Every structure is written in structure tokens, then in C-alpha cells.
Amino acid sequence: MAKQATWEDADLLLRFDDLAAREETRKAIDWFRANHLGSEDPNFHPILRDAPEFTYVSRFLELFESMGTLVKLGLLNEELVHERWMTRAIWDFLKPTIDRERRTVHSPTLGENFEWLAERNRTWAEKRTRGRDRASKDASR
Secondary structure, three states: OOOOOOHHHHHHHHHHHHHHHOHHHHHHHHHHHHHOOOOOOOOOOOOOOOOHHHHHHHHHHHHHHHHHHHHHOOOOOHHHHHHHOOHHHHHHHHHHHHHHHHHHOOOOOOOHHHHHHHHHHHHHHHHHHHHHHHHHHHHOO
16 A cells, blocks of 8 residues: 655655756756757767756756655655656656667666656556546446
């Protein structure tokens, strides 16, 4: 059985919201969208540490890697995270870049807790959709 969400879980989740709402994070989101990151050549060189995209990729990875780690270790309520964040959509957007970094920097574990959380979010959303569909069918009978 999943752990019941607590006020501490809510506070921690709101701290993640604060991190995501920071001006530099908003700039990173705008930069990713403007440059259509993820559509680049998969054999492209690794992101250089002094390039703006390194800061942007790092910002997202750190945020969602931390969130995934805390959920995985049971320190942050998973249901609460799924209710608030669509990590699967963010992962899908960043996956080509992360995959490229995994290959070119030879760091196969880069973003693994973020990926874990995103896949669990995908499963959670699919179950929720099936439940709604079933409830809708039952209501129409």
C-alpha cells in the first residue's frame, strides 16, 4: 500500500514548484522550446560544459532526478507527485538529449531516477484513464 501523503510531502512538492518557477528555469524551458531540442542529430557531440544548453539540461536533470530519487526512496509521496507533475511528458521531451549525453559522455545512468519516475507516471496515467473510461461506461448504462 502506498504511503499516505503528509504535510511534509506537500511542502517538499511545493519546493520543487518553486525551483521550477525560478526565472532561470523558465529561461531554460523557453530555450528548449525555441531550439526544438531533441530533434538534433543523435550522433552529435556531447554538450560542452560552457554552453548554455549544458546549464539548461543540468537544471532539468537535477530537478527531476532529485524528485525521482526521493519518490523511489519513499521520502516523497508518489501519488502526490503524479497528481502534480506530468514527468512523462517532460522526460519524452528531454529523452533524445539525455540519450545523446548517455552515449557521448559514456554515462549510462544519467537521469535514471528521472526516467524511472517518468515511466511510473506513464503507467499511473494509463491506469487513471482506463478507470475513467470504465466509470464513464458504467454511468451510461
